[in-house]
Amino acid sequence: MADLxxxxxxxxxxxxxxxxxLLLHGTGADEYDLLGLGRSLDSGAALLSPRGKVDENGANRWFRRLREGVFDVDDVIARAAELAGFVRRATDAYGLDPATVTAVGFSNGANMAAATLLLHPGLLRRAILFAAAAPLQGRPLAPVDLSGVQVFLGAGAADPITPVDQARLLAEQLRQCSAAVQMHEHPGGHELPPDVLNRARQWLAATAT
Incomplete structure (x- = not known):
């Protein structure tokens, strides 16, 4: 199969x-990094795991940043369009039902998933976002209708890389677009604690029915 x-x-x-x-890895990881997480969330699911194209000093990323915590928003927009095109091609190539595609992202991958939700409404119906930030920093949100879209957010109150206020802002932005958002904050940092993983697994099982 071509790389699509x-x-x-x-x-x-x-x-x-x-x-x-749709598994979207964090900075410095690759297309194999979240396969275990995918199986933990749903042992029977199909797994579609691409590798981010941006190279930051040898680390794979989904989009460029100007410095720590400051995104190149123009690049975010361009890369989200690339990812949306890949998802459409892959669902066709592998005979997948587009309505069942659920983005699962950690950190930079979660930010990319959030950008794709906001910029390409209708592509994704569900997303599980761990350690995510609001990706369109300083840009007004275009009016999009995310009615019927369901999102799970997991965020650490002591996260030094993605401050919890960023996750809260993203949750509010998604709700303003009529998405149904379930957010779980944990006391830890830039991580995925077992309790949050269990909650995400339960959420996925409930929303997939």
Whole structure:
């Protein structure tokens, strides 16, 4: 299979009617990094895991940043369009149901998923975002209707990389666009605690029915 625009890994579903998890890694990781997380969230799901194209001093990322915590928003917009195109091509190439595609992202990957939700409404119906920030820093949000979209957010109150206020802002932005958002804050930092993973697993099982 051609790379469809992104180097990626695809694992077929092992259970009928299981969702497809679009796995978006964090800074410095690759297309293999979140496969275990995907299986933990839904052991029967199809896994579609691309690699971010941006190279930051040898670390894979989804979009450029000007410095720590400051995104190149023009690049965010361009890269979200690239990812949206990949998702459309991959669902066609692998015979997937677009309505079941659920983005799962950590940190930079969660930011990319959030940008894709806001900039390409209708592409994703569900997303699980761990350690996410509001991706369109300083830009007014275009009026988009995310009615029917469901989002799970996990955020650390002591996260030094993605301050919890950024996750709260993202949750508010998504709600303003009529998305249904479930947010869980934990006392830790830039991590995915077992309790938050369990809550995300339960949320996915409930929303996939």
């Amino acid at each position: 625009g992104f180097t990626h890994v695809f694992r077929s579903a092992t259970h009928p009617d299981a969702p497809t998890l």
